[in-house]
Amino acid sequence: MTQLAPDMIDAFARDGAVVLRGLFAGHVEALRSALADNMAAPGPHAAENTLMGEAGRFFDDYVNWHRFPAMEAAARDPAIAGAAAALMQSDRVQLFHDHVLVKEPGTSRATPWHQDGPYYFVGGSQTVSFWVPLDPVGDATLRLVAGSHLWDRPVLPTRWVSQQAFFPGDYRPVPDPDAEGMPVLEWDMAPGDAVAFSFDTLHGARGNTTSARRRAFSLRFVGDDARVVARPGPTSPPFPGHGMQSGDRLREDWFPTVWSRQ
Structure with missing residues (x-):
């Protein structure tokens, strides 16, 4: 397991988020190339998140690690997967999925406040996402609400552009943290650098009003207690035909174990 300072593990447990400097430094150039290839050949889940007439471009895509070796290499890096294990306090780490998010210069569209967990068909307390900028970020960095992973009710999952509810349920309305x-x-x-945060931590990001691109790469991992949960509609990512039932562990052939204490 990657050795992290105790205060980092404590901050992750308390706040639901912590920054790990340089964790992905050895992968930046390869991931930049993979993002360019991904944007040139988007997958079936790719989306453009700006409305007609809005400035800039906000592109995202996910579940492409099997198409781009640099993404899989980052997920299988023992230092990265080991850091996930340390933060989650888990004996094993499975890759859930990757996510690419690119805001071109002058993009006014913000990433709306949301928790990732309510969109997913997996639940558990041992989860972690790494959000990794591939360009220097300041104002367009990730923003997270400390302690929101401990809220007693999840936040309503919405579609990013229309802001319509993703599916019905007993959810907390999307707040305005500021x-x-x-x-x-x-x-x-x-x-x-990487921000590590729980699937249940509320987060978002401003638009990119600078003259430089803001490319970000994310990896999502789950630990020992992760189990399939039923949702009242298609999840995001949908993973059609996965064949699992509520309460099952994630199947290894789709969600490989990338780190194990054994």
């Missing part, structure tokens, strides 16, 4: 005075964490980051 207006409501919630404790927001954000860091200036260099390429290869």
Whole structure:
């Protein structure tokens, strides 16, 4: 298991987010190339998140690690997967999926506040996402509400552009953390730094009003207690035909174990 300072593990447990400097530094150039290839050949889940007439371009895509070796190499890096194990306090780490998010210069569209967990068909307390900028970020960095992973009710999952509910349920309305005075964490980051956060941590990001691109790569991992959960509609990612039932562990052939204490 990657050795992390105790205060980092404590911060992750308390706040639901912590920054790990340089964790992906050795993968930046390869991931930049993979993102370019991904944008040139988008997968079936790719989306453009700007409305007609809005400035800039906000592209995202996910579940492409099997198409681009650099993404899989990052997920299988023992230092990265080991850091996931340490933060989750888990004996094993499975790759859930990857996510690419690119905001071109002058993009006004923000990433709306959301928790990842309610969109997924997996639940558990041992989860972690790494959000990794491939360009220096300041104002367009990831923003997270400290302690939101411990809220007693999940936040309503919505579609990013229309803001319509993803599916019905007993959800907390999407808050406005700035207006409501919630404790927001954000860091200036260099390429290869990583914000680690729980699937249940509320997060978002401003638009990119700078003259430089903001390319980000994300990896999502699950640990020992992750299990399939039923949702009232198709999840995101949907993973059609996965064949698992509520309460099952994630199948290894689709969601490989990338680190194990054994």
